[in-house]
Amino acid sequence: MKSKSCFFRFLSLGLGLITLALPLSCGPESKGKPSDTGPVAARYAGGELSIQHGMEVFNRHCASCHNFQASEIGPNLSGVTSQVDKAWLVAYIQDPKAMIDGGDPRAAALFERYRMYMPGFPHLQGEDMEHLLGFIHKFSEAEKRNTSNRTGGLVNPIPQPIPEAGLALELEEWFTAPPTATEPLLARINKLDGIGGRLFLADQRGILYEINGDTVHSYLDLKAKTPAFIDTPGFGSGLGSFAFHPAFEANGLLYTTHTEKAGSARADFALPDSIPAALQWVLTEWQATDPGKATFAGSRREVLRADMTSQIHGFQELTFNPLAQPSDPDYGLLYLGIGDGGAALGGHPELCDNSRHIWGSVIRIDPGGRSSANGQYGIPEGNPFLGQEGALGEIWARGFRNPHRMTWDRGGSHQMFISNIGQHSVEEINLGRAGADYGWPVREGTFLFDVHANSELVYPLDKPDTLFTGPALQYDHDEGNAVSGGYAYRGMRVPELQGWYLFGDIPRGTLFGAQVAEMDGKDPATVYRVALRIDGEATTLAARSLHPRVDLRFAQDASGELYLFTKNDGKVYRVAGAKKP
Structure with a gap:
């Protein structure tokens, strides 16, 4: 069996000369919607969740050897979706040896340059392949707009995976909002609040x-x-x-x-x-x-x-x-x-x-x-x-x-939390401060953003940032797409949640949490992944969703108790408890 290093090196050969771009919007989901740009008439997957999945595939198999701006361990991936057709890319990734031995000119030229066979990846099929190529195509098109010629873009700016909290939120389905449409989104419920x-x-x-x-x-x-x-x-x-x-x-x-x-x-x-x-x-x-x-x-x-x-x-x-x-x-x-x-x-x-x-x-x-x-x-x-x-x-x-939600900690810290939905790389929760500048459009989380460079990427800062107020929490786009701001729990129903700030990801419906005591505004605190049980069953909101996009929101009543609701199906849930998964 090949070592991991060889695996990535061979894959880098096969995906050579490809460019990436990832516009993940917070708009309506368009999973599977094709994009058709560039001189090669190819139909590539679009939509935030399919592109997101393509990023995950890329980060698992390709990212250690590839970027979209320079040849390093592997070739620069910029431009391939405009230079060769999609069928060639699929065939080469799945069985490059057959194409090289069969005399394909491009495959043979890559072999001549790198003097090694890339192993085939026949398991990359269906959505894995479609979404990988859709992600590559998106990033490729964005690199063409890099008029500042900035290099060093980060596909995976926060490579560390989000750890598990060791906590499962228990939800009870409460009611379903009246439908205002005949298909998802059945009810565009967006805010729950009271007086x-x-x-x-x-x-x-x-x-x-x-x-x-x-x-x-x-x-x-x-x-x-x-x-x-x-x-x-x-x-x-x-x-x-x-x-x-x-x-x-x-x-x-x-x-x-x-x-x-x-x-x-x-x-x-x-x-x-x-x-x-x-x-x-x-x-x-x-x-x-x-x-x-x-x-x-x-x-x-x-x-x-x-x-x-x-x-x-x-x-x-x-x-x-x-x-x-x-x-x-x-x-x-x-x-x-x-x-x-x-x-x-x-x-x-x-x-x-x-x-x-x-x-x-x-x-x-x-x-x-x-x-x-x-x-x-x-x-x-x-x-x-x-x-x-x-x-x-x-x-x-x-x-x-996009300062999407603002809430206050009703307990000890009394801090104000402002969730800010990112472009295509980093989601953040900020501590609200009068007169503060949180940096957009030259910062995204703790990273540099350049509107004149590849808009699908962020870039490392050259030196510590003293110009802007940094985030209290952040996660990147192989963990989610758009942050759903939440609340610091100070209710009485679920004592296990005391001191937790609970929030999530809008499209995927993933639940996250952080300790309020760690959110001091100096450096981003640790974000944890929170498990979920609904009516006693371990599950996810995505698994129960009528639509690939969950559209998660959080709410709190006057007693400090929490609620979750999902726009795609109009379901409203009570947070009834929490325990170890």
């Missing part, structure tokens, strides 16, 4: 439900009350988030975000005239005439509106600090996470990571004030950029690609 003893659930197709026992009823049909509302083309559009004012039971105030067509109204945060808008995100205040009623009745007013360069990475989490008391300066102030709108890789990185523009930031506003430029909200005195020339006073922190 007092009440719980509410949002479907991105425009309905805010209230949960009653094991059933739900429509509390606010936002789509019906907002004529310009749109929930297409997906990519997070529709009813984005909601937040009840901490004094809702007295003042009846509720806040929501939603999407409308570009140009629906004048934007408070408009793109420069030379940049077309794809759609608009709108923050709305609703005031219930009777906060205790089962169905909303009352008035609404628009708070702010922003243009986006594309349909992705728009308004994300909308929330109040649950720890703030009426005497605290943070009480009643509204936080809103705003993604970069795809601007960084859409040709407009100048819109990101600066205090002049709202995109790629977390803003903090006083919805009861009127000191803003549009007169519809206030800018809190404690905001870090207030009063700085040329800066937006609304910005609380910046340097995010």
Whole structure:
């Protein structure tokens, strides 16, 4: 049997002259969707989960000898999917000796150069082969866009596998949200939250439900009350988030975000005239005439509106600090996470990571004030950029690609956690700090990112980074695709979870955890993989899913108890316990 070293060396011969690129989006899953670029008419697998699987195959068998920018132990893999057809690659990988002995000119030239036979890999068939080649093709196309000619890109930036936590989360299926479509995604449920003893659930197709026992009823049909509302083309559009004012039971105030067509109204945060808008995100205040009623009745007013360069990475989490008391300066102030709108890789990185523009930031506003430029909200005195020339006073922190979720530890640390969905390499959880810069689009996790290089790769930093605030947790894309932010557990039902921050991966539905005490913001703490049992059976959310993309989300009630839910099938689960697997 060949040694591992020889195995990789021979494989490097067979995969010679291939380039890689991996755009893993957080948009709707398109597993199996072919891509058809380059002069060779080949149909390569696309979609985040199939490409992700291809990366895993590559990292198992190819990565120790190959990169996509230089010939090292094995040849540079750049360009092969544009130079030879797919059938040749499949045949060579599976039986290179037969092709060399049969006189294939390209195979013979590789043998002449390396003077050795590569062993065949007939076991790489079906999805393994399709996804491997899809991954290679994606990375190859991205390398063509490396106009900065940066080298040293990392396909597997965090090679250490995530260890097991020795902990299995016990879930109980609670209820299924009403379907708003006839096929997956059956219910685009995106956020579960509450006020007092009440719980509410949002479907991105425009309905805010209230949960009653094991059933739900429509509390606010936002789509019906907002004529310009749109929930297409997906990519997070529709009813984005909601937040009840901490004094809702007295003042009846509720806040929501939603999407409308570009140009629906004048934007408070408009793109420069030379940049077309794809759609608009709108923050709305609703005031219930009777906060205790089962169905909303009352008035609404628009708070702010922003243009986006594309349909992705728009308004994300909308929330109040649950720890703030009426005497605290943070009480009643509204936080809103705003993604970069795809601007960084859409040709407009100048819109990101600066205090002049709202995109790629977390803003903090006083919805009861009127000191803003549009007169519809206030800018809190404690905001870090207030009063700085040329800066937006609304910005609380910046340097995010997609600040998807924001939560607070209700226990000892009282830390704020901000999950930031990465491009194609690193997912991260950050500790929220006023005025902090988390680095996008020149950082992804603890690595360098270059919008002018291969956008599917990150690069090592030349020296320790003192310019930006690093992540508290991170994992890379052979472990997941897009981080689903979670909560520090401080409930009473599951004592085994005390002190754990629980989170996961949106597309795959994988569960992760970390010790809050280790999340000090100095270096990334250890991420652990958490097992799962549902109704007493060891399983995974992916195994129970109706669709390859799980679409996992986390929630917490006023008592600190945790819930998980999955968008593809509308299932909502209670966290009922935890034990060793």
